[in-house]
Amino acid sequence: MIFPAIAEAEPDLPHPAPPALDALIREALAQSPMIASARKHWQALTKVPIQVSTLPDPIFGLQHFTVGSPQPFSGYETSDFYYTGFGVSQDIPGPGKLGLRAKQAEKEAEAAHDAFVVQQRQVVEQVQETYFNLFYLRKMLDSLHETQSNLDRIAQTTEVQYHVAMAQQQDVLKAQLQQTDVLKDLEMSEEEFQQGQASLKAILGREQDSANIEINDITPTSSAIPDNRLRELALANSPTLRQAHAMEDQSDAALAIAKRDYFPDFNVGYTYQKTGPRLRDYYMLSLGVKVPLYFWRKQTPAVEQAALEKESVQEDSYSKRLSVLSELQNQAIAQRISGRILKLYSEGLVPQAEETLTSATAAYRVGKVDFQTLLSAVIDLLRLRQEYYRTMADHEIAVAKIHEIIGDQP
Numbered sequence: 001m002i003f004p005a006i007a008e009a010e011p012d013l014p015h016p017a018p019p020a021l022d023a024l025i026r027e028a029l030a031q032s033p034m035i036a037s038a039r040k041h042w043q044a045l046t047k048v049p050i051q052v053s054t055l056p057d058p059i060f061g062l063q064h065f066t067v068g069s070p071q072p073f074s075g076y077e078t079s080d081f082y083y084t085g086f087g088v089s090q091d092i093p094g095p096g097k098l099g100l101r102a103k104q105a106e107k108e109a110e111a112a113h114d115a116f117v118v119q120q121r122q123v124v125e126q127v128q129e130t131y132f133n134l135f136y137l138r139k140m141l142d143s144l145h146e147t148q149s150n151l152d153r154i155a156q157t158t159e160v161q162y163h164v165a166m167a168q169q170q171d172v173l174k175a176q177l178q179q180t181d182v183l184k185d186l187e188m189s190e191e192e193f194q195q196g197q198a199s200l201k202a203i204l205g206r207e208q209d210s211a212n213i214e215i216n217d218i219t220p221t222s223s224a225i226p227d228n229r230l231r232e233l234a235l236a237n238s239p240t241l242r243q244a245h246a247m248e249d250q251s252d253a254a255l256a257i258a259k260r261d262y263f264p265d266f267n268v269g270y271t272y273q274k275t276g277p278r279l280r281d282y283y284m285l286s287l288g289v290k291v292p293l294y295f296w297r298k299q300t301p302a303v304e305q306a307a308l309e310k311e312s313v314q315e316d317s318y319s320k321r322l323s324v325l326s327e328l329q330n331q332a333i334a335q336r337i338s339g340r341i342l343k344l345y346s347e348g349l350v351p352q353a354e355e356t357l358t359s360a361t362a363a364y365r366v367g368k369v370d371f372q373t374l375l376s377a378v379i380d381l382l383r384l385r386q387e388y389y390r391t392m393a394d395h396e397i398a399v400a401k402i403h404e405i406i407g408d409q410p
Contacts, residue, residue, distance in 0.1 A: 020215070021127075021131050021216070021218075024127050024131065024204065025124050025128070027204050028123050028124060028127045028203060028204050028205075029120060029123070029124070031206075032123045032203060032204065032205050034119055034122075034203075035116070035119055035120055035123055037119075038112075038115055038116040038118075038119040038120075039116050041112055041115075041116070042109065042112040042113045042115070042116040045105070045108055046109045048105040048108065048109065049102045049103075049105040049106045049109065050102075051105075052098070052101040052102055052104075052105050053098045053099065053102035053105075054098070055090065055091070055092065055093075055098070056090075056091040056093075058088050058089065058090045059088065059089045059090075060086075060087070060088050061085075061086070061087045061088070061089070061271070062084075062085070062086060063083070063084070063085035063086075063271070063273070064084050064085075065081065065082060065084070065085075067081050067082050081276075082275065082276045083273040083274060083275045083276070083282065084273070084274045085271050085272065085273040085274070085282075086271070086272050087269060087270060087271030087272065087284075088269065088270055088271075089267055089268065089269035089270075089286070090267070090268050090269070091266070091267050092265065092266040092267065092268060093265050094260060094261075094263035094264055094265050094266070095263065096260055097257065097260050097261075097263070097265075100253055100257045100260055101257060103253045103256075104250055104253035104254055104257060107246055107247075107249040107250035107252075108250050110246040110249070111243055111246035111247050111250060113246075114239055114242045114243035114246050115243055117239040117242070117243075117407075118239040118240055118243055120239075121239055121404045121407065122404065123203060124400075124404065125400050125401060125403075125404040126203050127200065127203055127204070128396070128397070128400035129397045129400060129401075130196055130199050130200045131215065132218065132392075132393040132396045132400070133393055133397075134193060134196045134197065134200065134213075134215045135215050135216075135217070135218055135389070135392075135393060136389045136390055136392070136393035137189055137192050137193040137196060138193065138215050139385070139389040140189050140385075140386055140389065141186065141189050141190065141193065143382055143385045143386065143389075144182055144185055144186045144189060144382070145186070147182055147378060147381075147382045148179065148182050148183070148186070150357075150378050151175060151178055151182060151378065152179070154175055154361075154364075154374060154375070154378065155175040155176060155179060174371065174372075174375060175375070178375060178378075197212050197213060200213055201213070218392070218396060220339065220342055220392055220395055220396065221395070221396060221399045222339060223335065223399065223402075230332055230402065231325060231328065233406040233407070233408070234324055234325060234328050234405050234406045234407075235321075235325075237406055237407035237408070238324050238405060238406065238407055239407055240320055240324055241317075241320060241321060241324060244313075244316065244317035244320045244321070245317065247313050247316075247317065248310075248313050248314060248317055251306070251309055251310040251313040251314075252310065254306050254309065254310070255303070255306040255307055255309075258299070258303045258305070258306040259303055259306075261292065261298075261299045261302060262292055262295060262299050263292075264289050264290055264291050264292065265289075265290040266287070266288065266289055266290070267286075267288035267289075267290070268285075268286070268287055268288075269284075269285070269286040269287075269288070270283075270284070270285050270286070271283075271284040272284075324405060327405060328402065328405045328406070331398045331402045331405070332398075332402060334394065334395075334398040335395060335398040335399055338391050338392075338394055338395035338398065339395055341391050342388070342392055342395060345384065345387065345388040345391065346388070349384050349388075350381075350384050350385060350388055353377070353381040353384045353385075354381060356377045356380070356381075357377040357378060357380075357381050360373055360374045360377040361374060361377075
């Protein structure tokens with residue numbers, strides 16, 4: 001089996017995704033229910049600013065005053081106290097309050113948009129991680145099938161040698177035991193592969209009875225982006241940090257609104273009254289002021305609450321900053337170390353194990369090595385291939401997480 005060498009990528013440029021994976025990413029961005037939900041939530045919040053910046057609905061009123069009887073229009077001809085009034089009143093919030101509420105709603109919509117972008121990045125990263133794990137499992141199934149074929153040939157050779165007294169019965173039993181153990185590993189790997197397929201279908205928004213997703217080979221990605229550059233990109237572009245900053249702006253607006261509530265609100269009303277025939281009609285203009293008389297029980301605690309909420313959001317934003325940079329550093333270390341280990345596997349360990357198995361097989365047939373040496377060569381090759389593909393998958397997962405953190409995805 002030929003193992004791919006580690007590809008060299010251009011500095012500061014991500015390695016292009018395999019065509020099949022790239023198509024799955026586009027499908028996830030278009031069809032994922034999680035992304036659709038976040039998108040609709042953001043779009044819904046964009047409708048809020050115009051609502052909260054609009055004056056309260058006016059109140060239209062009808063007053064009917066009769067004299068001597070509850071019957072409508074009673075007393076119109078006989079009493080000077082009779083009247084029918086039509087009026088309208090409008091509540092007017094204090095200066096700047098509507099604008100601040102609109103600003104707060106806009107910041108909330110911005111935070112929802114950043115949450116939508118975060119969801120997009122996370123779904124893309126989930127597609128990539130699941131795909132790379134499925135790649136590892138597919139390669140493991142291939143390696144186990146090849147190992148099973150090798151063990152079948154070894155078992156046949158051992159039985160022949162046993163019949164001519166060149167091998168012991170326990171060698172035949174060991175070969176059969178190892179065959180059974182490989183069958184167990186095959187079943188377990190197949191189970192994990194099918195479970196991974198189910199997870200990937202769910203992320204993509206596909207039904208579980210749809211056809212399995214094709215998993216192609218991948219080439220290890222090499223990145224030349226230094227740590228300080230990754231840190232700059234994360235601080236500038238991380239959707240998680242942008243969402244945290246939007247939440248800070250929203251808390252600033254909430255505190256400003258709480259302080260503005262110390263100012264009174266107003267009410268303007270106008271009423272027309274139709275009186276009896278002997279009196280002239282009435283026209284009445286009214287102006288009301290809603291005074292925050294109990295400010296020490298309402299407005300002051302509200303300001304204190306908003307200030308504490310702002311401090312809470314700031315601490316949470318700082319915590320997310322530390323978490324993002326920590327995760328970025330961990331994934332960058334994982335990418336570098338796994339990249340070097342991959343080179344050791346592809347250029348040294350796996351080819352050496354293949355040569356060892358070829359040599360041990362030839363030597364066993366002519367009786368120059370014992371059965372245990374041959375069996376160890378088979379198991380060592382299987383183990384090294386397993387470690388190689390696991391490292392390759394982990395390396396690509398680390399790369400995917402880095403690009404998710406720095407916002408370098410579609």
